[in-house]
Amino acid sequence: MEGTLLLTPAAFRTATLALLLAAWIYFRRSTAWRVLPEGMPWVPADLPWTRKFQLPFTRVRAHLRDFQGGSDLAYEGYKTYNKAGKPFVVPSFVTWQPEVVLPLAQVKWLVDQPDTVTSIDRCLVKDLEFLYTAPAAWQFTRPFHVEAINKLRLDSLVEDIAEEVQAGVDEQWGLDGDAWTEINIHSTMLAVLVRITARVFVGSPLCHDAEFLEAAANFISSISGKAIIISFTPELLRPLVAKFITKGLKRWNETCAKHMVPLIKEERLHRRPSDQRTMPPPKTLLEQLSRLAVRSTHAKDRDPFSLSSRLLALNFVAVHTSNHALENALVDMVSPPASTASVFAELRAEAEEVMQQNHGTWSKTAIGQLVKTDSALRESLRLNTFKARGVERIIVKKGGVVLPSGQYLAEGTKVGVPVLPIHRDPELYDDAMSYEAFRFCTTNEVAGGKNGRTESPRRAGHVELVNTSETFLAFGHGRHACPGRFVAAYELKLMVAYIAMHYDIEPLASRPENGKFSDFSIGSMHDIRVRRRKPEESK
């Protein structure tokens, strides 16, 4: 037994060499800055970051600090520098690229920059290593997927979404009205959202195809982990490592393409741009994207396989963000203080009343009446964004730019905004750290207060989930604010309304902490106990 635990001298030498090599690779990666912003304070402050004099492994240690608590670094910099109107720089364990974090006063400047100065695409492609994880998704000359999402006619999708919500939640949470069942919010809600999103993206019957759904779910669950491994790999070795570790992603992409490409071809083959005037409006994102592709003169934009890959990459963007929001919203609604104030019961009453007023049918108008649900979702997103920093861009202007505060940022610098510290700033939100589900409603009890309104701090009124501002950045802000937030709002409100009407959730004794990694929140991953309400309890 002892012999099996001890290493032979040769094995020891090999292990030591491997460890040294790994340490060297790590050191090289962490010190190979692409662009070093100068003339700005760095956080963490207790590590000597200055460029001229560096202790060995200073930057490596800083990266590790980001790994342990990227959100804490964002708070530290926000308090020390941003509140005084100054930008600061933080490391990133995930992308290895330091980021300049701008103060609130410069959010407007950032979101007003044209794409020739700052690029969101460069950030997205880098953060998810899309060139390796979903290369075909980025073979296009125009990012018309954003236009396609903006053109979705949501009113025509309401019934479809409601149908999938009902079928999906029933399947995942069960129909047992006698016993409490323990379920994992993350995995069950992910399954439902994959299904709903598929209905919006590709329509029926493909959204019910088991092979398609499984491949899409696998792709969604694996892409971030693979992106991180690729990002950790030295650039020279990336193509090799990526080829090896992205085999699964490629296979799932091809499986989804097997189903989507014929639909894309069908949509495009029979349609010329001139036909589109006489055709019924497109319903799914696949139809919308295909029609926009017909209008493009570039072959790359019209390639059915890249269109299907783009849909799959968007599927990831749509499902992960929505799942994080929903998970947090449900946990917040049943944790103190909300559980003691019975927020969930109020949301149930609202959903039942709206259903009654609308004769049991969901529509755009009915969804608009879910004001408390809308506010509860927004409040949860305020407190729990999936990243502490956001509105991230890469400077692409040749020769760089000068910030309003006078500092110079070279081309290639990554820049962002301290989203979570802004959302939790007591000078911007009353009682900023506490979850007040109905903070954004028009009702008398919440009228007044700051609630993140910068222009008119004391103006009361319902602020909708989809409204973005310099102080509510969960969906970004400005020209690149999330185009999918309207779809997400419909899906999330219908999900919460259905759950509240048909299920009891056992209140939690305390609000479970969200898992964290760098400045990411990975959700609460929490198990909760649910019970189907009996027909006589549900109106």
Ligand code: HEM
């Ligand atoms: C609660 C759910 C969601 C949240 C919290 C969310 C959040 C965000 C954020 C923070 C950004 C970056 C904005 C910026 O940097 O200014 C973004 C961009 C984007 N989101 Fe969402 N998102 C959600 C749902 C969706 C859905 C359902 C879709 C698709 C239907 C979608 C598609 C996109 C796209 C395509 C972009 C890039 C926009 C561009 O390049 O201009 N998102 N989202």
